[in-house]
Amino acid sequence: MKMTEGMIADAERTSRYQAKYERILEAASVLINDRGAKGMTFADVAQKVGLNTTSVTYYFKRKELLAAACYDRSIERLESFIAKGEAHKTPKERVRAFISANFDDLLEIRKGKATPYAVLSELRTLDEETQRATMERYRAMFRRLRTLFGAPANALEQAAFTARTSVLLENMFWLPIWLERYDIEDFERVKIRTFDIFENGISAPEQAWEPHPISLDAVIPEAGSKNSLENFLRAATILINDRGYGGASVERIASELNVTKGSFYHHLDAKDDLVLTCFRRSFDIIARSQHAADESAGSYWQHLSSSISTLLEVQFFHASPLLHGTARQSLPPALRTLIFEESTRLARRYAGMMMDGIAEGTVRPVDSLIAAQMVMSMLNSAYDGRTWAKRLPPEKAKEIYASTIAFGMFGNGMAG
Missing domain, CATH: 1.10.357.10 (Tetracycline Repressor, domain 2)
Known part of the structure; x- marks a missing residue:
């Protein structure tokens, strides 16, 4: 026509x-x-x-x-x-x-x-x-x-596939942030090594999921009085995780705790200070889990898996989880960079555990810097899996979720 x-x-x-x-x-x-x-x-x-x-x-x-x-x-x-x-x-x-x-x-x-x-x-x-x-x-x-x-062949495999999807997607969301530190010429190598970890995990063959229990009292700061900074940070973390930065107003945080707005400003000057302090609280929890794991007995693989298991317990079941990494998007660029640097220091500590485990033979030879960022991403995504985790026995929920990075994504959904 x-x-x-x-x-x-x-x-x-x-x-x-x-x-x-x-x-x-x-x-x-x-x-x-x-x-x-x-x-x-x-x-x-x-x-x-x-x-x-x-x-x-x-x-x-x-x-x-x-x-x-x-x-x-x-x-x-x-x-x-x-x-x-x-x-x-x-x-x-x-x-x-x-x-x-x-x-x-x-x-x-x-x-x-x-x-x-x-x-x-x-x-x-x-x-x-x-x-x-x-x-x-x-x-x-x-x-x-x-x-x-x-x-999926059964309900347990369905749960494993959901965990894998969550971890995979969160890693793709986190990828642009840490990939900025690599040259274009490195992209192909990074891609190959990233998929290798998704395929084969980080543990050496024959290693099992046997983390040492770590008391959450050694990891989570004490709540203190109703007007304590810790209580403000706990309430703010939950609200920011669930509603985003814009949905976590000072008024709403104060209302959650049944205290005045003035109590908030007694501790913090502005909302950006609140997000920054929530992040630092979360980073302190991660660091405490790493230190407690290092002080426990066993192999470096057990140290690594003990820290991961403890933080999954915090993310899935504790009333005071870690602040979701997406909250950094609400901060000014300079503070975003600061948060990324502090997060990277914790990731490097995981990388150090892996390198010691590689030398020991309990961790598979992997690019530990990439693997550490993937572990941090997995821990971050776990908060969104709270409803998923509560349908399973707690230890099984942690085992299945951790297996996505620990043992790879293409087995039967069970660690080990």
Whole structure:
């Protein structure tokens, strides 16, 4: 059929509309990554794309709708990576293809040939009505990713596949942060070594999951009085984990503890101070678990697994979990860098345990720096698995979740 002048004009208008729509999403995604969803404004988006604010509101009536569209775009990207995995036959091939797609995308971004997508850390800060459809799409994406591991034979394997999916996805979310420290030329090597750990784990053959019990009293700071800083940090950590930075207001934290806002400002000057202090509290808990594990008997593999097991106990079952790493996105860039450096110091301590274990023969020869970042990511994702973990006996929940990195993702879901 021959196109008329009117049809051509309509097509050009549609093309221009779509091009501006994409530019707005790209600009908003960069701002979300830089300032968080709450810090992204129509005015800043308009300035980035060379439009006026009214033009942006023509496409998106509310800021929350623009943020949701950015998150939908990020989920769509993950769905495209999953589709690449689905083209293969075996779970290993499918997961390898999914991981490769993530690395390839980050390589294109590093080369300046693609723009970053919005990180999904602040999806929960959207109002309930706006986030509902996006959250459902996220859950559908998660279920689709889980099918890369195959069809579970029983309930225990179903639980193992869910744990693997959670750890795999969180590692892909954390990857852009630590991969910044590597040159482009190293990407292929890092990708191969990352998949090797997912495939074979970090423990040497014949090692079992036999962590030494560590008392949480030696790891978790005492709560103290109702108005104590520790109680504020506990309440704030839960609220930030569940509702995001924007959903954890000083008023809400004070309300949770039935104290005044003045009690909060007695300890901290501003909300950024609160997030920073929550992170440092969490890092202190991780460091205490590492020190307690080092002081226990047994091999270096047992030291490593004891620390991991203790922190999974904290994340799954304790009333005072670790602050989710996504909260760093809400901080100014300088503080984000500071938090990453402190997190990396803890990761290097895990790397040291692994290197000692490699020399001892209880840890498999792996790239310990990469493996340590993967362990930190696994521990971070565990908070989101609280509902999952409560359906299982506590020790079994920790064993299955830890096995994703300890023993690899393609066994029968049982450690050892």
